[in-house]
Amino acid sequence: MSVVLEFRDVHASYSGAVVLQGIDFEIAEGESVGLVGRNGAGKSTALTSVYGIPTVTGRILVGGKVMGRKRYEPTARGVSLVPQGKRIFPNLTVEENILLGRASGRKGQWTLASVFELFPNLARGANRPGTQLSGGEQQMLAIARALMAEPLLLMLDEPTEGLAPVVIDELVGALRQIRERGTALLLVEQHIGMIQQLADRFLALSKGELVSQGPVGELATRAVQELIAL
Numbered sequence: 001m002s003v004v005l006e007f008r009d010v011h012a013s014y015s016g017a018v019v020l021q022g023i024d025f026e027i028a029e030g031e032s033v034g035l036v037g038r039n040g041a042g043k044s045t046a047l048t049s050v051y052g053i054p055t056v057t058g059r060i061l062v063g064g065k066v067m068g069r070k071r072y073e074p075t076a077r078g079v080s081l082v083p084q085g086k087r088i089f090p091n092l093t094v095e096e097n098i099l100l101g102r103a104s105g106r107k108g109q110w111t112l113a114s115v116f117e118l119f120p121n122l123a124r125g126a127n128r129p130g131t132q133l134s135g136g137e138q139q140m141l142a143i144a145r146a147l148m149a150e151p152l153l154l155m156l157d158e159p160t161e162g163l164a165p166v167v168i169d170e171l172v173g174a175l176r177q178i179r180e181r182g183t184a185l186l187l188v189e190q191h192i193g194m195i196q197q198l199a200d201r202f203l204a205l206s207k208g209e210l211v212s213q214g215p216v217g218e219l220a221t222r223a224v225q226e227l228i229a230l
């Protein structure tokens, strides 16, 4: 299976403050991987490093090619991020927010109709302003927008933050379907149950280093829990 995303000795820092201290991993097409670790371990920074948001050294490759400095490049090559905080545009309707994802120009399987089928709540609220949606619906909107860019790999940063258990179950169902349609997932989550339901394997970060990894069944072992417990 071909590799979609590859980190080779990646260091990341903000104004000289080092957050990632040289991490290596790869995500293959169609895989589902959970990235876990305590608050401040560097999980979000690992995702935003793909876009060159912190200062990055080392090599990040998408589809086997080293990323340049242009922010749109990873999305254009097939890696999309659903960021923490969702970033819904308040002056645009749900449908307009979704269609923004098309800007990548990639062709593929996702259309307005297919994302509405995945998230029927969005179909019902298609003409409402994006910010009038509930927290769960805004998360679904952020995912729908990311799908419109036809990612080979969808990266999600704490999608369950602040959501009720019933909404989390809906999200798990939708992410399963996305995966069944061939999209790889890289999931940052404090909600370990979500990773256990969705991921094949995990990567654990502690203080900017990759300290453990393995099949998701090992996530519950005491050694791993001690590394990642809040």
Ligand SMILES: Nc1ncnc2c1ncn2[C@@H]1O[C@H](COP(=O)(O)OP(=O)(O)OP(=O)(O)O)[C@@H](O)[C@H]1O
Binding pocket: 014, 019, 037, 038, 039, 040, 041, 042, 043, 044, 045, 046
């Ligand atoms: N834009 C930024 N500017 C400066 N420092 C930052 C910035 N973003 C994150 N940091 C710092 O980098 C470190 C790692 O943060 P990061 O958000 O990557 O961790 P995390 O593992 O995702 O944690 P959390 O679960 O709290 O989001 C923290 O010390 C944080 O304060």
